[in-house]
Structures are given as C-alpha cells and as structure tokens.
Amino acid sequence: xxxAVAIIGRPNVGKSTxxxxxxxxxxxxxxxxxxxxxxxxxxxARLGPLRFTAIDTAGLDDVVPEGEAINDDTQSRIRAQxxxxxxxADVGLFVIDGKAGVTxxxxxxxxxxxxxxxxxxxxxxxxxxxxxxxxxxxxxRLGLGDPVxxxxxxxxxxxxxxxxxxxxxxxxxxxxxxxxxxxxxxDGEGDAEGPIxxxxxxxxxxGKSTLINRLLNEERVxxxxxxxxxxxxxxxxxxxxxxxxxxIDTAGLxxxARVVDPLEKLATADSLRALRYAQVVALVLDATVPLxxxxxxIAAHVAQExxxxxxxxxxxxxxxxxxxxxxxxxxxLENDLTQVRGLKFVPLSALTGAGVGKLMPAVLEVYExxxxxxxxxxxxxxxADAIAYHPPPAVSGRRLKLRYITQxxxxxxxxxxxxxxxxxxxxxxxxxxxxxxxxxxxxxxVPIRLLLRKGKNPYVG
Numbered sequence: 001x002x003x004a005v006a007i008i009g010r011p012n013v014g015k016s017t018x019x020x021x022x023x024x025x026x027x028x029x030x031x032x033x034x035x036x037x038x039x040x041x042x043x044x045a046r047l048g049p050l051r052f053t054a055i056d057t058a059g060l061d062d063v064v065p066e067g068e069a070i071n072d073d074t075q076s077r078i079r080a081q082x083x084x085x086x087x088x089a090d091v092g093l094f095v096i097d098g099k100a101g102v103t104x105x106x107x108x109x110x111x112x113x114x115x116x117x118x119x120x121x122x123x124x125x126x127x128x129x130x131x132x133x134x135x136x137x138x139x140x141r142l143g144l145g146d147p148v149x150x151x152x153x154x155x156x157x158x159x160x161x162x163x164x165x166x167x168x169x170x171x172x173x174x175x176x177x178x179x180x181x182x183x184x185x186x187d188g189e190g191d192a193e194g195p196i197x198x199x200x201x202x203x204x205x206x207g208k209s210t211l212i213n214r215l216l217n218e219e220r221v222x223x224x225x226x227x228x229x230x231x232x233x234x235x236x237x238x239x240x241x242x243x244x245x246x247x248i249d250t251a252g253l254x255x256x257a258r259v260v261d262p263l264e265k266l267a268t269a270d271s272l273r274a275l276r277y278a279q280v281v282a283l284v285l286d287a288t289v290p291l292x293x294x295x296x297x298i299a300a301h302v303a304q305e306x307x308x309x310x311x312x313x314x315x316x317x318x319x320x321x322x323x324x325x326x327x328x329x330x331x332x333l334e335n336d337l338t339q340v341r342g343l344k345f346v347p348l349s350a351l352t353g354a355g356v357g358k359l360m361p362a363v364l365e366v367y368e369x370x371x372x373x374x375x376x377x378x379x380x381x382x383x384a385d386a387i388a389y390h391p392p393p394a395v396s397g398r399r400l401k402l403r404y405i406t407q408x409x410x411x412x413x414x415x416x417x418x419x420x421x422x423x424x425x426x427x428x429x430x431x432x433x434x435x436x437x438x439x440x441x442x443x444x445x446v447p448i449r450l451l452l453r454k455g456k457n458p459y460v461g
Contacts, residue, residue: 003169004053006089008082010105013097014125018152019056022047041234047162050169055089057082091168092120094144098127102138110142121164122147128154195244196367199278203294206286207314211350212249240360248278280308280367287313287325291332299333303340303447306412308370310344310362310445317349342444369446372413376406386436395424414449422452
C-alpha cells in the first residue's frame with residue numbers, strides 16, 4: 001500500500017513545486033501568486049526506491065485556534081480541506097521558505113501541528129547552493145525536530161528527504177506484514193479493467209464541485225457561492241457499484257475572450273488537458289439560467305476530442321417548468337451538435353441530492369456505448385439497406401460506388417467506408433450514414449468517426 005505524505009505550509013513556499021517533483025509530472029498548478037492551490041491533490045510519488053502517495057494542500061493564511069468553530073468562508077473551507085488531508089496522512093511535510101526564514105505564521109502553524117497526532121517533518125525549501133544548511137538552522141526553533149534543507153525547483157536535497165521518509169515506509173510495511181495472515185487475498189481473477197475516468201466540466205459556479213462532494217458523500221473539494229473556487233483539475237479515485245471510477249473536478253470554463261487573469265489561463269489549460277484524458281465527460285449546466293454559447297462550445301470540444309458525453313442539468317430543485325426547461329436545453333444543444341445527437345440528460349440537484357442516483361447508471365451506459373464493437377457482417381447488412389433506401393448521389397454525371405464498411409476501433413466508434421471516389425462523397429450523405437449508424441446500433445450521444453478510403457472490396461468472391 002505504501003504511506004501517505006501530506007505537504008503542508010503557508011502560501012507560496014513551494015508546496016506544489018515539491019509535489020510535482022515527487023510525482024514526476026507537472027500535475028499541480030504553480031505560480032508566484034499566493035493561494036493558487038485550493039483543493040488537495042493526490043498523486044503517486046517516487047523518491048529513489050520509495051513509493052508513496054503524495055497529497056498537495058492549500059496554503060493556510062491562518063490557523064483556527066483549538067476549540068474555535070470554523071466559519072463559513074473560503075479560508076475556513078480551505079483550512080478544513082488541509083486538516084482532512086493531514087488526518088488521512090501517515091506523515092506531514094511542513095514546508096517553509098528558507099529565503100524568508102521562519103515567520104510568525106510558521107510558528108503559529110507549527111504550534112497547531114505539534115498538538116496533532118500525525119508526525120511532521122520540517123522541510124526548508126528554496127535553499128539552493130551552499131547556504132542551505134545555514135538557512136535551515138533557524139527552523140530548529142519550531143520544535144519539530146531536525147529540518148531538511150531542499151530545493152524543490154532544482155531537485156536538491158532529495159536524498160536527505162528520502163532518508164527521513166524511509167523509516168515511516170518501513171514501519172508501515174512491518175504493520176502490513178503482521179496483518180497479512182488475517183487478510184483474504186485477491187485471487188487475481190477480478191475485473192482487470194482500469195478505472196473509468198469521468199470529468200465534470202462546465203462554466204463557473206454551476207455546481208461541479210458540489211456534485212463531486214455529493215457523489216463521494218464527503219467534503220472532498222472546496223465549494224461555495226464564489227465563482228472560480230476550483231483551479232486545479234482534481235482527480236479522486238472512487239468505487240461505484242464495484243466499478244473503479246476516477247472523478248475529475250475541473251475549473252469553470254469561460255469564453256476565451258473573458259479569460260485575462262494568468263491564473264485563470266493556467267486553470268483553463270489544466271481543465272482542457274483533463275478533458276482530453278477523460279473517457280466520459282459530464283457537462284454540468286445551471287438549469288435556472290439560460291444556456292450560453294460557452295456550453296455549446298464545451299460540448300463541441302468534447303465531441304471533437306471523441307469523448308463520451310452526457311449533460312447534467314443541475315439545480316433542478318429550483319426549476320418550476322421542468323418539462324419545458326428540459327425540452328429547451330435539449331433543442332438548444334442538439335441543434336448545433338449534430339455529431340452527438342441524442343445526448344442523455346440527467347436532471348438533478350447536487351445540493352439536495354435529488355436525482356443524483358441516476359447519474360452513475362447514465363455514465364456507465366454511455367461508457368458502454370462508447371466502447372461498442374460492431375461486427376463487419378452486421379454493419380454491411382445495415383449498409384446495404386441504407387444505400388438501397390437512399391442511394392449515393394451522382395457527381396459529374398457518374399454515380400458513386402460505395403463498396404463496404406467496417407469498424408476499425410472503438411472509444412469512440414470509428415468506421416472506414418471504402419468507395420471509388422472518397423473526395424466526391426458529399427458531406428450531407430456522410431451525415432446521413434453517421435446518423436443511420438447512430439440510430440441502427442443505438443449510439444445516442446456518442447461521437448462517431450466515419451473515414452473514407454479508396455479501395456476494392458476484399459469480400460468480393
């Protein structure tokens with residue numbers, strides 16, 4: 001299993017830079033602006049031979065005094081997320097800025113950590129070069145043991161960090177060995193498929209993070225009435241009905257012309273990258289406000305990437321004309337999205353939980369259709385009927401010959417049509433064939449690729 005390591009500290013000390021260094025990829029957004037990270041991000045980390053789970057957390061501007069209630073404001077919600085991350089960890093890395101030295105906020109934070117049950121290692125970051133040891137000396141007064149000087153940006157001090165983390169990993173391994181005989185081992189015959197990657201996308205403040213928390217039944221990501229709380233694309237592993245799911249909460253996507261803040265540009269790029277690597281995408285709409293052009297742009301982008309798509313009409317508890325609203329949303333989206341006709345709509349309320357139980361069955365259904373394989377024999381029986389009912393048009397006085405069709409891949413379903421003159425087949429006839437495949441083989445809302453090739457029919461004779 002390995003250990004879980006929470007990276008904690010005040011804003012802008014290099015926590016996300018260290019997280020990216022440990023996981024070996026630029027998963028967390030990094031910028032000089034304090035407070036970029038707001039949700040905790042989890043990644044599989046590697047440090048020499050050591051494998052562990054790293055948890056990046058938001059920077060804390062202050063610490064809630066012991067016994068004081070947490071108020072309903074953004075900083076309090078962020079503090080609560082960090083506290084949960086630390087509680088779930090085996091060890092914490094308390095990162096301070098070596099160039100700035102120990103600040104009063106660091107001392108306050110250290111006092112809070114000393115009262116906790118989780119062991120903490122002080123990591124003095126930004127100690128490049130020979131002066132690192134001297135800069136780290138000041139950290140002894142935090143009362144958390146020997147500090148470890150590093151430079152997360154340049155990769156210095158990683159050997160020392162490994163040396164202090166290794167004993168925690170060895171202790172965890174010993175505990176697992178003691179319990180091994182009492183554990184029923186997996187026989188290896190289970191489901192070998194990887195998790196379904198489900199990205200939750202949409203404009204800002206449509207309730208994406210609230211939906212994630214409702215599905216997980218915990219306050220996993222920061223939520224609130226303020227638009228733009230989510231910045232990183234946060235992935236959370238989860239199991240639904242025995243099926244592994246990777247939920248991805250993304251930052252709200254606004255029209256490109258409105259995105260001027262550098263941090264929002266980073267967040268937008270992170271969301272689009274998450275969308276490209278997702279398998280199923282749930283487009284969350286605020287059902288109480290008119291549909292904007294941006295939702296259609298997002299849906300078109302999902303279809304262009306070939307991802308399976310469904311639409312979540314959130315805040316459904318606040319809608320009075322439910323039938324009319326659903327009809328209007330469906331018509332507005334599908335009029336401009338011919339490539340994903342028949343989109344599945346799931347009306348729900350993430351806040352109250354009404355209708356949320358219908359979301360995952362819809363996700364699994366769309367995912368199965370996205371993975372469909374159709375035999376060449378079935379396809380060509382349908383194909384013969386399709387061109388007999390509506391023959392291809394004549395171009396330059398010569399009728400096009402459509403020879404046969406076959407599926408070459410799934411995810412999304414992709415077909416190759418062999419014809420005598422691929423360049424002359426009108427787009428309207430291509431759409432006729434795509435819509436025919438969608439209807440005949442029950443593929444609503446799934447992007448379908450139809451490629452044209454010139455060649456002879458190998459099945460002749």
